[in-house]
Amino acid sequence: MKKKLIFLIAFLSSFNLQARSLLDGYLPSNSNYDSRVKQSEVSKFIDKNISGAIGSSYVSSDSGERKNSFAKLRFDNDNKYSRVVLAGQFVDSEIELNQKNSLSAEERTVAYSYDDPEILESYIDLKLMKNLTLSAGVRKIVWGQFEPFSPIDFSLPIYFSRNFVEYTKQEGRVPKETYSLTYFPHPKIELSGYFFPEYEVDPIIERINQDDEVTMPIGSGLHQSAGRLMFYPEFATFGFTYFNGFSHMDNSKGYIYDSSTSSYQKNPFLIENEMVGFEFSKKLGKYGLKFEYSISDTVTDLVNNIAGNSGYQSWVTNQNNNELYVDGDLHFGAAGIDFASGLWNYDFMVYYYEIKYDEEAQQGVDYDEIINNDDEEGPTGIGSFLPSFNISRYITDAKNTKAGLAVGVLGVGQGAATYVTGTINESFKWMVAAEYLEYFANMMIDEAYDDGNFEAEDDMMFGLRASIQYNF
Secondary structure, three states: OHHHHHHHHHHHHHHHHHHHHHHHOOOOOOHHHHHHHHHHHHHHHHHHHEEEEEEEEEEEEOOEEEEEEEEEEEEEEEOOOEEEEEEEEEEEEEEEEEEEEOOOOOEEEEEEEEEEEEEEEEEEEEEEEOOEEEEEEEEOOOOOOOOOOOOHHHHOOEOOOOOOOOOOHHHHEOOEEEEEEEEEEEOOEEEEEEEEOOOOOOHHHHHHHHHOOOEOOOHHHHOEEEEEEEEOOOOOEEEEEEEEEEOOOOOEOOEEEEOOOOEEEEOOEOOEEEEEEEEEEEEEOOEEEEEEEEEEEEEEEOOOOOOOOHHHHHHHHHHOOOEOEEEEEEEEEEEEEEEEEOOEEEEEEEEEEEEEOOHHHHHHHOHHHHHHOOOOOOOOOOOEEEEEEEEEEEOOOOOOEEEEEEEEEOOOEEEEEEEEEEEEOOOEEEEEEEEEEEEHHHHHHHHHOOHHHEEEOOOOEEEEEEEEEEEO
């Protein structure tokens, strides 16, 4: 598919150049003038359609190191009848994590690395009508109202293994092979349908799936789909999203209890995910209000050690089909407000998640009630609030340098960071930061390298980050 798209883009570009050369034969000739005109046209074409960036990021801490370097190139030609995008990069990413054996206190360093050229986007939009667009190819799909993390966007795969200079949803999105149709029945109503023939995940999660020997669906079983309905009245923005596919975050360990031998068998599987979501945003003067809420499928592993707990063992064997996991619904929401005052910028958010189970499954999750005869209703420690904020101030009226404090979900992890970032001649972007974060990638790597009772010495990493990026 990718090779066909690249060939199509090359063919369209070649056809465009051939058409120009044919016209040149019928125009008056002046070699010096023609040369200057052609150079000017080529320069304008490059400036308008071709862009790129190179950059590097480095984090050093007492718990490990994180390095990332990249070089990107993007071609984006948008005209009356179509839009052709071809973007790629070479990325070199490395994560080192210090681990300690919980029994022997032995220390070691594990490393995850990824370096490869990759296609970020390779697609074509065909503008079939003024209000109808057909899109095909590999692209980054971004939904939702929040940055850098959105409950609606949670259904789509994101990178955990990278350290981008500016971590946004667009930068952190894993490209997906996508076929979509977008229709505007009214200028303020957008209806989109998506078809995803493949299952894409971050390389770290792919590594974990391989190590766990996850049973992956084949053929038509990999297909995923989605639909979005957006309203853009003057007073607000509303959106409804439906996604039918698989969870990209994790796979259940899928333990099965063998009552005849009192042993556990591991049978991991890919978790199917059906998600519905709602989003809303409204501008009130200098204030921006945002809200999102989604409900999606999830699977929770149960306690494996059931020896001596006859009630729990009986429930697993007789009511839960010997499965040491149960299905649930993940309720994930966010509310936020952002505004600016002079040189100050404020962004406040609160995330909320809760896993809910039906009454039958809840018995298996509520260990206190089954094992300890606790009469309190429902499982404990399942729901949680997570406040986040980002407060920053431009150093001068030129607004080319900014200092800030961010706390909460920060794209690649959660924690706190103080930073100073700026631009030089509108081309160089730089950042220096002190971070105290629990990186999502570290937790996943810790799980992948969990042999021999080794685990991370400290989930929270305190370190210094330095980043620089050049855009052209």
